[in-house]
Amino acid sequence: MSDTFVSAQLPLALFLDDDSDFFNEIRFVAETSGLCQVETLSESSRLLSELAQQRYAVLFMDWVMPFVTGSDLLPVINKEYPSLPVVVMTGISDISNAVRCMKQGAIDYLTKPLDANRFITCLTNALKISELSSQNRQLKEYLLGTPLEKPENFRHIITCSDKMQALFKLIETVAPSRYPVFITGETGVGKELIASAVHKASGLKGKFVPLNVAGLDPLMFDDTLFGHKKGAYTGASESREGLIGQAQGGTLFLDEIGDLSHQSQVKLLRLLQENEYYRLGSDLIQKSDARIVAASNRDFKKLLSEGKFREDLYHRLCYHQLSIPSLRARKEDILLLVSHFAGLAAASVGKSVPCLSAELQFMLCDYDFPGNVRELVNRVSNAVVVNRSGLLTQEDFPGMTPKHEVLGDTQGNCGGQFSMHLVFPEFPTLELIEQIMINEALKRSNGRKGMAAELLGITRQTLRNRMEGFESA
Numbered sequence: 001m002s003d004t005f006v007s008a009q010l011p012l013a014l015f016l017d018d019d020s021d022f023f024n025e026i027r028f029v030a031e032t033s034g035l036c037q038v039e040t041l042s043e044s045s046r047l048l049s050e051l052a053q054q055r056y057a058v059l060f061m062d063w064v065m066p067f068v069t070g071s072d073l074l075p076v077i078n079k080e081y082p083s084l085p086v087v088v089m090t091g092i093s094d095i096s097n098a099v100r101c102m103k104q105g106a107i108d109y110l111t112k113p114l115d116a117n118r119f120i121t122c123l124t125n126a127l128k129i130s131e132l133s134s135q136n137r138q139l140k141e142y143l144l145g146t147p148l149e150k151p152e153n154f155r156h157i158i159t160c161s162d163k164m165q166a167l168f169k170l171i172e173t174v175a176p177s178r179y180p181v182f183i184t185g186e187t188g189v190g191k192e193l194i195a196s197a198v199h200k201a202s203g204l205k206g207k208f209v210p211l212n213v214a215g216l217d218p219l220m221f222d223d224t225l226f227g228h229k230k231g232a233y234t235g236a237s238e239s240r241e242g243l244i245g246q247a248q249g250g251t252l253f254l255d256e257i258g259d260l261s262h263q264s265q266v267k268l269l270r271l272l273q274e275n276e277y278y279r280l281g282s283d284l285i286q287k288s289d290a291r292i293v294a295a296s297n298r299d300f301k302k303l304l305s306e307g308k309f310r311e312d313l314y315h316r317l318c319y320h321q322l323s324i325p326s327l328r329a330r331k332e333d334i335l336l337l338v339s340h341f342a343g344l345a346a347a348s349v350g351k352s353v354p355c356l357s358a359e360l361q362f363m364l365c366d367y368d369f370p371g372n373v374r375e376l377v378n379r380v381s382n383a384v385v386v387n388r389s390g391l392l393t394q395e396d397f398p399g400m401t402p403k404h405e406v407l408g409d410t411q412g413n414c415g416g417q418f419s420m421h422l423v424f425p426e427f428p429t430l431e432l433i434e435q436i437m438i439n440e441a442l443k444r445s446n447g448r449k450g451m452a453a454e455l456l457g458i459t460r461q462t463l464r465n466r467m468e469g470f471e472s473a
């Protein structure tokens with residue numbers, strides 16, 4: 001291993017090459033660039049033990065080397081150190097080799113003899129990628145690692161998903177800033193709930209004022225948002241404050257912002273730029289300090305490219321962005337939400353909370369819920385109201401097509417229409433069936449034992465005992 005060059009604060013780049021003349025050239029250029037410290041290695045067989053020390057920000061690696069070649073090493077490096085940017089260096093200046101390296105995961109490709117400018121650009125890019133992936137890692141650790149500062153701000157959102165926990169952490173980070181927040185997510189994922197959590201976490205003393213802008217023509221938008229002066233138009237017998245006035249010192253939540261007319265987009269842009277507005281019929285400037293939170297389930301890339309939404313307004317609105325995962329991307333929430341809303345629905349009609357048959361639980365977890373939580377709430381509430389037996393089954397959820405066939409009949413009993421000989425040529429033992437069911441439940445619940453136990457209709461402890469039974473058998 002050679003000496004270390006330049007300042008100790010700089011990131012460390014490792015150069016692997018069996019040609020020591022080439023090292024001198026590299027060292028000189030990298031050293032004078034002041035971008036990084038340089039270490040060199042000439043034996044490719046030592047590379048993996050060197051990387052195991054996790055000291056390097058980037059790796060420049062020769063492709064053609066005796067014994068262990070670049071093509072032997074690259075797949076291993078990508079698997080073991082996926083965030084380490086690797087640049088391949090070789091004397092073979094053919095495109096197909098370059099394409100091969102990039103396909104195997106190299107971020108760039110340099111040909112020898114070295115072009116100093118090209119080398120510096122490549123080094124700068126590699127260091128930038130390394131910095132970004134390290135920031136990304138730190139952010140991920142932060143978002144998942146530390147507990148929420150004020151979990152009470154999120155109490156009304158039912159979830160056990162890590163993705164939602166990470167979103168809550170992000171909300172705690174951005175909420176105190178006064179800049180706009182843009183919330184995206186499919187219909188029914190809970191954008192309004194998240195907007196109100198942003199307001200709570202912001203600590204703003206004013207009110208949370210929601211406005212759904214879909215279907216508001218420009219005049220209605222102006223009147224609702226900005227208010228009017230008495231006599232502003234025929235029928236305006238009293239002056240009206242407007243929602244932006246009500247949101248003073250608080251948060252204005254603009255839902256379905258993708259549906260805003262062009263004319264209203266201009267008005268909103270002015271409000272965001274100047275924090276000023278006029279009431280209809282008045283030439284007195286009003287000041288606003290309301291924090292704007294907007295939401296949409298529309299495809300903004302498409303709206304922008306079709307010219308249906310102003311780019312300048314979009315960029316102002318999405319100073320901070322929050323993206324809510326769909327329910328099918330956090331299936332672990334499904335049964336939790338079902339049981340919460342079944343409890344609420346039962347209480348609202350004075351019934352006791354019904355149980356869920358095992359195959360219904362399978363079906364619910366298997367279903368995609370295109371309407372997300374809203375669809376789940378509606379389906380569960382309807383099922384609880386119409387059910388009379390106290391056991392919810394597939395029959396109580398009409399029109400829901402499971403992706404996979406569910407074993408069993410609609411009464412919650414296994415058997416019925418199911419042709420067992422198609423699956424088991426020989427009659428299976430109960431133990432075998434149990435093992436298959438437990439494996440399937442663990443698969444569907446991504447290994448979460450609590451949820452798997454719920455799916456199986458047994459306690460977590462029973463599941464644990466049965467699994468231990470298999471292991472010791």
Ligand SMILES: Nc1ncnc2c1ncn2[C@@H]1O[C@H](COP(=O)(O)OP(=O)(O)OP(=O)(O)O)[C@@H](O)[C@H]1O
Nearest residue numbers: 156157158186187188189190191192193297373374
């Ligand atoms: N995690 C959750 N916990 C409890 N209730 C939820 C959750 N997510 C959504 N809901 C409920 O689901 C319903 C739909 O949520 P919301 O209106 O916030 O959806 P949305 O994303 O704004 O939908 P749209 O894009 O159609 O306006 C509401 O009744 C909301 O309270």
